[in-house]
Amino acid sequence: MERPGRKKKPAPLRKARTFYLFVAPWIIGFIALTVFPLGYAFWLSLTDSDGLSPKTHFVGFDNYLEIFRDPLTMSSLAKTGVFALVTVPLSILAGLLLAVMVNQRIRARGLFRALIYLPAVVPPVGAALTFRLIFDRDAGAANGVLSGLGADPITWLVDPNVRYVLYALVLWGCGGSMIISLAGLQDIPRELLEAAQVDGASYWQSFTRITIPLLSPVILFQVITGVIGSLQSFAPLLLSSGSLSGAGTVPQGNYMYMIHVFAQYFSASRFGYASAMLWLLFAVILLVTLVIIKVSAKTVFYTVEPEGTR
Amino acid sequence: MISRSYRWALYLVLLAVVLLMISPILWLASTSLKSPAEMASFPPTWLPSQLGFSNYVDAVRNVNFFGALRNSLTIAFISTTLTTLSSAWVGFGFARLTAPGKKQLFVVLLATMMLPGIVTLVPTYLIFAKLQLVNTYWPWVAWGLGGSAFLIFLFRQFFAGIPRELEEAAIIDGCGYVGIFWRIFLPQSWPVIAASVILSFTHAWGDFVGPAMFLSQDSTTLAVAMATGYVNDKGLPMNNLVAAGAVMYVLPVLVLFLFMQRRFVSGFSTSGIK
Numbered sequence: 001m002e003r004p005g006r007k008k009k010p011a012p013l014r015k016a017r018t019f020y021l022f023v024a025p026w027i028i029g030f031i032a033l034t035v036f037p038l039g040y041a042f043w044l045s046l047t048d049s050d051g052l053s054p055k056t057h058f059v060g061f062d063n064y065l066e067i068f069r070d071p072l073t074m075s076s077l078a079k080t081g082v083f084a085l086v087t088v089p090l091s092i093l094a095g096l097l098l099a100v101m102v103n104q105r106i107r108a109r110g111l112f113r114a115l116i117y118l119p120a121v122v123p124p125v126g127a128a129l130t131f132r133l134i135f136d137r138d139a140g141a142a143n144g145v146l147s148g149l150g151a152d153p154i155t156w157l158v159d160p161n162v163r164y165v166l167y168a169l170v171l172w173g174c175g176g177s178m179i180i181s182l183a184g185l186q187d188i189p190r191e192l193l194e195a196a197q198v199d200g201a202s203y204w205q206s207f208t209r210i211t212i213p214l215l216s217p218v219i220l221f222q223v224i225t226g227v228i229g230s231l232q233s234f235a236p237l238l239l240s241s242g243s244l245s246g247a248g249t250v251p252q253g254n255y256m257y258m259i260h261v262f263a264q265y266f267s268a269s270r271f272g273y274a275s276a277m278l279w280l281l282f283a284v285i286l287l288v289t290l291v292i293i294k295v296s297a298k299t300v301f302y303t304v305e306p307e308g309t310r
Numbered sequence: 311m312i313s314r315s316y317r318w319a320l321y322l323v324l325l326a327v328v329l330l331m332i333s334p335i336l337w338l339a340s341t342s343l344k345s346p347a348e349m350a351s352f353p354p355t356w357l358p359s360q361l362g363f364s365n366y367v368d369a370v371r372n373v374n375f376f377g378a379l380r381n382s383l384t385i386a387f388i389s390t391t392l393t394t395l396s397s398a399w400v401g402f403g404f405a406r407l408t409a410p411g412k413k414q415l416f417v418v419l420l421a422t423m424m425l426p427g428i429v430t431l432v433p434t435y436l437i438f439a440k441l442q443l444v445n446t447y448w449p450w451v452a453w454g455l456g457g458s459a460f461l462i463f464l465f466r467q468f469f470a471g472i473p474r475e476l477e478e479a480a481i482i483d484g485c486g487y488v489g490i491f492w493r494i495f496l497p498q499s500w501p502v503i504a505a506s507v508i509l510s511f512t513h514a515w516g517d518f519v520g521p522a523m524f525l526s527q528d529s530t531t532l533a534v535a536m537a538t539g540y541v542n543d544k545g546l547p548m549n550n551l552v553a554a555g556a557v558m559y560v561l562p563v564l565v566l567f568l569f570m571q572r573r574f575v576s577g578f579s580t581s582g583i584k
Contacts, residue, residue: 012408015407015408015409016407016408016409016410017409018403018407018487019403019407019408019409019412020403020409021403022399022400022402022403022404022407022487022491023400023403023404023415025396025399025400025455025456025457026396026400026419026456026457026459026462027415028456029396029452029453029455029456029457030418030422030456032452032456033430033434033452033453033456034422034425034430036437037430037433037434037436037437038429038430038433040433040436040437041429041430041432041433041436044433044436051436098327101320101323101324102324104320106317106320106321106324110571112324112328114567114568114571115328115331115332116324116327116328116331118331118332118335118564118567119331119334119335121512121563121564121567122335122560122563122564123512123515123516123518123533123559123560123563124516124518125516125518125533125534125536125537125556125559126516126536126556126559126560126563127334128537129338129536129537129552129553129556130334130335130337130338130556131334132547132549132552133337133338133341133549133552133553134334134337136549138349138350138352138354139341139344139349139350139352139354139549140354141333141337141354141356143352143353143354144353144354144356147352147353148353153352172331172334175331224424225424228424228426231426232426232427232428232429234428234518234519238518238537241538242537242538243522243537243538244519244522244523258428261432265432271436274432275432275433278428278429278432278433279429281426281429282426282429285426285429289424
């Protein structure tokens, strides 16, 4: 303890220094592991670097212009968009339906919740390997079912079918979405729903007029994280060779944007071009997030004002 | 009141969903017990014709299983302890101290949760490669010390709810903020610590891109070894070994989940994402 007589610094300043002592690890980490790498990638994106040869040339925005001329990049971006448009709404919808079901007062609902959520905790590599085994041409369960029904076996893990294996793999994890929606459902005051019942509202009416509006922030959260996750997905890689250097061999149907980035870095060694692709992804994610937030501003209902700091 | 027929329909639908969700895991377990001859026959058998665990022995021998396991555990341990401690430390700062610029920093912190991790991962790899630090554990030490934005947020929410009197009493007793954090706040926050340990452990255990990029093939983790291993001379996967390896890789996480379900779930519900 300092002697009171010698105390020169006012208390708030000391407190401010302590605050920065506490948040320093995060600030340093943020600068060193996020800001600096992003800046480095931006600098690389302006060069023709291949990561090895010491002489690299400044090429300005040529790499960015090439992205829009490269049909492979554009088609991979379109495929990623379709992937997000299919899997994100389906996952959220399935999760919401399941959440409503396991939120009823039924027996063994804890067990139902746990077992439906279980696939969401299986690590991505384990999940992808499992689906490779289910959809194997000869030893897979999918073709076992088909042959039981008298149908011809299907070669699942190549074009054009492998796309559906990917969709199934993602939807298998919809228990994650269920848990988030369930947490939202449990926060809805019971009195609100009971009051609606007393006033003669049908179950459907109170669901669409009370439950959905109160759940809208939770749904918005899932839309944003779902889209960001889809754009970065490397699950197609795990469904094929499972190595970064094999990114170029991913079947066309699953050749998504991130796979193309990996192929450019680790197969083609085009560091400059791949870095430009990363920055474009960054910009697209930022844009999509902003658009979703703007569009939803009128439809999402917050019970309390969203707060920054308390 | 829910009608009886409605209740039965509900059970039926839920049972079907559970079966659908669990069947892939059952198929994985069944495949892991099949002999190579059984794997080659078509149509596939639903259950292995005989119970034998030789696939598990082969799966351990065929790749450097214990080496990969050791690497997975080391990385999981480094990430879990450092991320949890650092996130608690930073979360305490955001919850209990004030300074100019705090509000803006907190907004930046929340924004980083939305940041696409993969975009920074590749350039981070290039930087670590330049520093000759790839194929070491240092990247995980660095990531751990930097904390996780989500966990910092979790700790902050928890610490913000602790009554101010506790802190003031400690200050009167001559305790500094570091002491207050260590002796009073951290020991109280075990529910968040448990959630943080589970979340960071499962994340580290499941991470594929990180180790695939930062570690060479002979010093990699189980996740990468499972994704790329068990290929025969012709370059084709040996699926019964893949299954046995995958069971051993997935099992710890499933066991952890079944025992600590509530913590997994509370990780989401206490996060205040709404």
